[in-house]
Amino acid sequence: MKNIAIIGTGYVGLVTGVCLSEIGHHVTCVDIDQAKIETLQQGISPIYEPGLEELTKDNVQRGRLHFTTSYHQAFAEAEVIFIAVGTPQNPDGSANLTYVQQVSEQIGRHLTRRDTVIVTKSTVPVGTNRKVRDWIISQAPVDTRIHTVSNPEFLREGSAVQDTFQGDRIVIGTDSPFASILMEEVYSPFGLPIFSTDIESAELIKYASNAFLATKISFINEIANLCEKLGANVEDVAAGMGMDTRIGSQFLRAGIGYGGSCFPKDTKALVQLAGDVQHNFDLLESVIRVNHEQQRKLFTKAMEVLGSLQGKRIAMLGLAFKPNTDDMREAASLILIEELQKAGADIIAYDPIAMKKAQAILGDTIEYSQSVTECIQNADAAMIVTEWEDIKNTPLSTYVEQMKTPVILDGRNCYTIEEAAGYPVSYYSIGRPSSTT
Ligand SMILES: NC(=O)C1=CN([C@@H]2O[C@H](COP(=O)(O)OP(=O)(O)OC[C@H]3O[C@@H](n4cnc5c(N)ncnc54)[C@H](O)[C@@H]3O)[C@@H](O)[C@H]2O)C=CC1
Numbered sequence: 375m376k377n378i379a380i381i382g383t384g385y386v387g388l389v390t391g392v393c394l395s396e397i398g399h400h401v402t403c404v405d406i407d408q409a410k411i412e413t414l415q416q417g418i419s420p421i422y423e424p425g426l427e428e429l430t431k432d433n434v435q436r437g438r439l440h441f442t443t444s445y446h447q448a449f450a451e452a453e454v455i456f457i458a459v460g461t462p463q464n465p466d467g468s469a470n471l472t473y474v475q476q477v478s479e480q481i482g483r484h485l486t487r488r489d490t491v492i493v494t495k496s497t498v499p500v501g502t503n504r505k506v507r508d509w510i511i512s513q514a515p516v517d518t519r520i521h522t523v524s525n526p527e528f529l530r531e532g533s534a535v536q537d538t539f540q541g542d543r544i545v546i547g548t549d550s551p552f553a554s555i556l557m558e559e560v561y562s563p564f565g566l567p568i569f570s571t572d573i574e575s576a577e578l579i580k581y582a583s584n585a586f587l588a589t590k591i592s593f594i595n596e597i598a599n600l601c602e603k604l605g606a607n608v609e610d611v612a613a614g615m616g617m618d619t620r621i622g623s624q625f626l627r628a629g630i631g632y633g634g635s636c637f638p639k640d641t642k643a644l645v646q647l648a649g650d651v652q653h654n655f656d657l658l659e660s661v662i663r664v665n666h667e668q669q670r671k672l673f674t675k676a677m678e679v680l681g682s683l684q685g686k687r688i689a690m691l692g693l694a695f696k697p698n699t700d701d702m703r704e705a706a707s708l709i710l711i712e713e714l715q716k717a718g719a720d721i722i723a724y725d726p727i728a729m730k731k732a733q734a735i736l737g738d739t740i741e742y743s744q745s746v747t748e749c750i751q752n753a754d755a756a757m758i759v760t761e762w763e764d765i766k767n768t769p770l771s772t773y774v775e776q777m778k779t780p781v782i783l784d785g786r787n788c789y790t791i792e793e794a795a796g797y798p799v800s801y802y803s804i805g806r807p808s809s810t811t
């Protein structure tokens with residue numbers, strides 16, 4: 375078993391650290407956010423991620439998992455150091471590598487071993503691992519040997535722990551035989567397929583994967599837009615397409631576009647990366663444009679259905695960018711709220727988990743409620759933004775009972791059109807025929 379340090383205790387760093395300790399490694403997680411580290415030291419997870427807190431507590435108790443703000447403490451015994459800090463987007467869409475550079479220099483200053491393996495898990499543009507190496511060496515004692523590895527992460531928020539234990543593949547890009555052997559030892563207890571390649575290919579696999587998944591989503595959303603005009607049902611179209619194993623049924627759920635901390639930023643970063651080598655990635659630019667429109671879809675529909683939104687009370691059901699996470703980054707709800715407010719609507723929102731994070735962003739510009747029922751009371755329209763279980767399972771009769779006018783704009787196709795037709799509601803969804811009272 376290895377001594378491992380993980381830098382950054384966000385969605386990726388924390389989940390990776392906890393899961394590596396679960397398979398027996400000795401892991402120290404380091405972060406500059408003192409409040410986060412103190413919370414973790416008490417066995418509390420600062421993020422909502424199913425199963426994570428239990429595993430954290432367990433491994434802290436077993437003495438295999440530690441949290442610190444001290445690089446010195448984290449790196450003292452580390453044979454492998456994972457970089458898992460954020461790579462947010464710059465104003466031009468490119469990836470901001472400030473945090474990666476900062477931690478690389480810190481690694482250099484604190485190295486004590488002769489051979490250390492440095493693994494970049496953060497999503498970084500092709501060429502960054504070479505820079506990481508240079509940044510470390512610029513600060514390191516002369517006789518240290520650095521072995522860099524690109525090891526992109528494919529977990530999804532909301533199922534991050536499960537994805538780590540049951541992922542489809544682990545990608546390892548390195549030109550160091552020493553690192554290659556060590557990484558096999560680190561990951562072999564997971565029993566997952568390992569794909570080995572060069573550093574640049576590994577870096578690109580991450581962007582290509584996210585861009586491809588985003589393309590699938592924008593594609594089905596465009597088909598949904600066509601369905602609405604042609605009278606077809608996108609769910610049947612997607613089901614029929616997905617039965618072809620060459621296409622596959624996953625990521626063909628039409629909706630209100632992709633949000634979250636990665637697809638929006640990674641698609642833009644790949645367009646920039648292509649531009650850097652004088653390549654116009656037209657396809658991906660269209661994917662991004664389609665998503666921009668799709669994230670505003672429920673607003674456009676509300677305008678069509680209600681006419682003026684001035685003084686209208688709109689109930690927003692779900693705020694997180696997807697269910698089972700409290701992450702609000704690039705959530706469609708934020709875009710919709712902005713558009714609705716500009717048009718003069720009043721918003722009352724409900725989310726079972728993300729409300730605290732949403733409140734930190736939106737403050738008192740909107741009202742908050744504690745349940746679906748409370749949220750839709752006296753509303754002129756309800757917008758279903760996130761398909762949480764309690765939102766999906768709300769009987770349509772509740773809308774009829776509680777709302778001023780039972781107008782439902784369902785961005786996640788939570789009800790069948792047959793079901794909706796059985797109630798006195800005006801029901802509008804994505805890529806399917808509407809039913810009006
Ligand atoms: N969130 C996700 O589902 C996935 C994210 N990724 C990629 O992984 C990377 C990390 O993403 P998240 O975990 O979502 O980020 P995050 O923003 O949740 O966490 C980043 C953490 O790094 C810490 N940090 C920043 N500078 C530091 C420093 N100098 N020293 C120590 N800690 C520092 C921050 O305090 C924060 O806790 C990004 O490149 C992202 O694109 C990849 C796959 C999935």
Ligand SMILES: O=C(O)[C@H]1O[C@H](OP(=O)(O)OP(=O)(O)OC[C@H]2O[C@@H](n3ccc(=O)[nH]c3=O)[C@H](O)[C@@H]2O)[C@H](O)[C@@H](O)[C@@H]1O
Pocket residue numbers: 497527528529530531532584587591624625626627628629630631632633634635636637695696
């Ligand atoms: O690089 C990353 O950060 C991660 O980005 C995504 O994971 P995540 O953003 O957590 O969530 P997804 O389940 O992929 O959903 C992303 C967005 O696409 C939307 N989506 C997803 C699937 C679908 O069929 N339709 C659809 O609209 C979701 O509602 C959500 O807004 C990828 O799925 C992960 O493999 C990757 O590691």
